[in-house]
Amino acid sequence: MAEDIANIETAAAPVKAAALPELAQPLLRIEGVVKSFGGFRAVDGVSLDIRAGEFFALLGPSGCGKTTLLRMLAGFEAPDEGRILLAGEDIAQALPHQRPVNMMFQNYALFPHLSVRDNIAFGLKRAGMARAEIAARVAEMVALVKLEGLEKRKPDQLSGGQRQRVALARSLARRPQVLLLDEPMAALDKKLRESTQVELMELQRRLGLTFIIVTHDQDEAMTVAGRIGVMQAGRLEQVASPRLLYEEPVSRWIAEFVGDINLFEGEVKTRAMHRLAVTTRDAGELVATEPRRAVVGTKVCVAIRPEKIRLARRGPASDAATGHAINRMEGAILDANYLGGTTIYKVKLDSGPVVRAAVANTARLDTDGYGVGQRVVVWFTPDDCVVLDR
Numbered sequence: 392m393a394e395d396i397a398n399i400e401t402a403a404a405p406v407k408a409a410a411l412p413e414l415a416q417p418l419l420r421i422e423g424v425v426k427s428f429g430g431f432r433a434v435d436g437v438s439l440d441i442r443a444g445e446f447f448a449l450l451g452p453s454g455c456g457k458t459t460l461l462r463m464l465a466g467f468e469a470p471d472e473g474r475i476l477l478a479g480e481d482i483a484q485a486l487p488h489q490r491p492v493n494m495m496f497q498n499y500a501l502f503p504h505l506s507v508r509d510n511i512a513f514g515l516k517r518a519g520m521a522r523a524e525i526a527a528r529v530a531e532m533v534a535l536v537k538l539e540g541l542e543k544r545k546p547d548q549l550s551g552g553q554r555q556r557v558a559l560a561r562s563l564a565r566r567p568q569v570l571l572l573d574e575p576m577a578a579l580d581k582k583l584r585e586s587t588q589v590e591l592m593e594l595q596r597r598l599g600l601t602f603i604i605v606t607h608d609q610d611e612a613m614t615v616a617g618r619i620g621v622m623q624a625g626r627l628e629q630v631a632s633p634r635l636l637y638e639e640p641v642s643r644w645i646a647e648f649v650g651d652i653n654l655f656e657g658e659v660k661t662r663a664m665h666r667l668a669v670t671t672r673d674a675g676e677l678v679a680t681e682p683r684r685a686v687v688g689t690k691v692c693v694a695i696r697p698e699k700i701r702l703a704r705r706g707p708a709s710d711a712a713t714g715h716a717i718n719r720m721e722g723a724i725l726d727a728n729y730l731g732g733t734t735i736y737k738v739k740l741d742s743g744p745v746v747r748a749a750v751a752n753t754a755r756l757d758t759d760g761y762g763v764g765q766r767v768v769v770w771f772t773p774d775d776c777v778v779l780d781r
Contacts, residue, residue, distance in 0.1 A: 416479060418443035418601055419464070419569060424473035424483075426459055433459040434470075435625035446595050446602045448616035450609065452648070456625040457605045461571050464603065465494040477569070493567035497574040499558035501546040507533070508542040511560045518565065532560035535594070552583050559591075563598070572604040576611060588614050609649055613637070621645055637696075643779045646694045653700065653746045655693045656781060659685050666773060669693050673744040677718050679776035690781045697749035699775035702736060702761060706768025719770045722746075724761045736761060738769055 417440035426434040434456045441447050449457040462468045464475065466487035475483040482490045493514075501510050511532050515525045533539055536556040546554055555575060562570055575591075576584045592615050595602045606612050612619050613633035620630045629641045640646040643654070657671035667681045669691060677693050685691065706719050722740040729752075736748045746769060753759075761767055 417441055418445075418478060419603075420474075420476040421460075421464075422474045422476065424460070424463065424470045424475065426456075426463060426468060426470050432625050434463070436473075437622075437625075437627050438473075439620060439627060439630065441601060441603065443601055444599050445618065446592065446616050447604070448612035448619045449603065449605045449622060450607070450612040450619050450649075451622035452607060455622040457622050458573060460622070461494070461573055461603065461605050464569070465492055465571055466490055467494075491568035492571060493562045493565060493569075494571040494573065495558050495562040495575050497577060499546075499554050501554060501557055501561075503546050506543050506545060507538060507549070507557050510546070510557050511564055513561060514565050528564055532564050535563070536560045551578055551580075552587060555579065555587065559594075563600075567600070569601045569603065572602060574606055575604065576606075576608075584611070585614075591615060621648065623648075638777075640694070640777065640779070643692055643694070643781065646692075646777065646779060651697050651747055651749075653695045653697065655695075655744075657691060657693060659687050659689045659691055662687055667691075667778060669778070673742050674718070674720055674740065675742065677776065678773045679778050680773045681776075681778040683778075685778060692779045692781050694777040694779055695746075695771050695775055697735065697747040698733075698751075700746060700748040700769060700771050702738070702748055702750060702767045702769060704767065706770045717770050717772050718776070719768060721766070721768055724763050724765045724767060727761065727763060734760060738767060740769065 419441040421437055421439040424434055424437045425432065437456075437460060449460065451457045459468060463470050463483070466482070466485060466489070470483050473483070474481050477490060477492070502513065505513065508529055511529045512525050515528055520528070533542060536559055538553065538556055538560065541549065541553065546557070549557065555578075559575070576587055579587060588611060604612070604615060613636075616633065618630060618632055619636055621628045621636065623644060629636060629645050631639070636645070636649055640649060646652045647654070655669075655671040655674045655677060657669040657677065659667050660670045660676065661668040662685065665680055665682050667679050667685055669677045669679060671677055671693065679693050707717065720740050720742065722738045724736055725739045725745060726737040728735045731752070733749045733751055736750060737745050738748060739745050748769065
């Protein structure tokens with residue numbers, strides 16, 4: 392880790408990338424990048440474009456290749472195949488200090504024997520910057536991350552949130568074109584993590600830099616990033632905005648990984664315009680809106696998010712807003728978990744499966760809630776459904 396820091400903070404000021412014509416090409420282009428360790432392919436043919444000034448998240452489970460990809464962008468690993476273009480220049484084989492990129496490490500990697508001021512100044516000193524310029528830049532970074540009055544403290548005299556700010560200030564001090572963040576909020580408690588996410592977003596907007604964050608926390612990725620790339624087994628499965636990723640997953644794996652989902656397996660029975668009738672094993676016949684040309688006889692999954700499922704003591708026969716038929720099942724409340732803003736109900740359907748419904752708690756008192764064992768109607772509209780290949 393110390394060698395990584397020295398590598399990325401060493402030598403002259405970062406190379407200035409060529410100016411980009413507006414909308415001409417992405418700031419960062421990854422083309423068919425492959426990285427193997429022995430017989431294991433950690434990154435398997437990833438291609439991705441990231442725009443200047445974008446806050447981009449790489450999301451995925453442990454071991455999916457996201458950190459390895461980040462380390463290749465930083466220069467700590469070289470790709471076996473493919474190109475990494477920054478402002479049109481291939482930097483795949485460039486050393487860390489030869490690229491206008493900096494990285495904030497997961498454990499912050501602060502030097503315990505150095506003060507806040509000296510930690511922030513570390514890379515500037517190694518770059519040979521004049522003393523007066525270093526002092527001015529450090530003061531600018533301290534103010535930027537709100538550490539005034541703490542400049543003389545050592546890392547062990549700081550809270551977790553303050554140590555994170557020092558690491559962030561050190562990463563920004565050399566004014567990189569791209570800042571890479573490796574699980575930067577993993578060590579923070581929930582409340583501090585949420586406030587830090589907001590501060591990080593505001594900082595990125597104010598600076599106008601390109602931020603790339605690696606995280607396994609879906610909520611974090613959807614909060615801070617304008618676009619998210621989801622990785623699995625070294626491959627990029629989907630790149631989309633948080634809303635599209637959640638509402639229009641391209642695969643069953645994405646639907647199950649991002650948020651909670653209810654799945655009903657079945658087969659397309661009929662198709663009329665954009666409406667599919669799907670015969671399922673556990674829920675009878677479901678009607679789903681599907682703009683793609685699903686073929687009759689195709690094996691599919693009908694996916695419904697918990698917040699799209701409605702509960703009622705006597706369910707409607709049709710959607711009052713559109714007059715269209717709805718998907719309607721009956722069952723009994725198996726469990727109810729009150730979470731403040733919502734209550735998560737588990738409903739055991741008469742046909743056997745258990746579905747999850749997230750119901751907003753709009754009243755202060757639980758006047759409209761359902762008790763365990765209570766009979767309910769579960770219903771949702773065709774537009775609430777996403778049809779996925781099995």
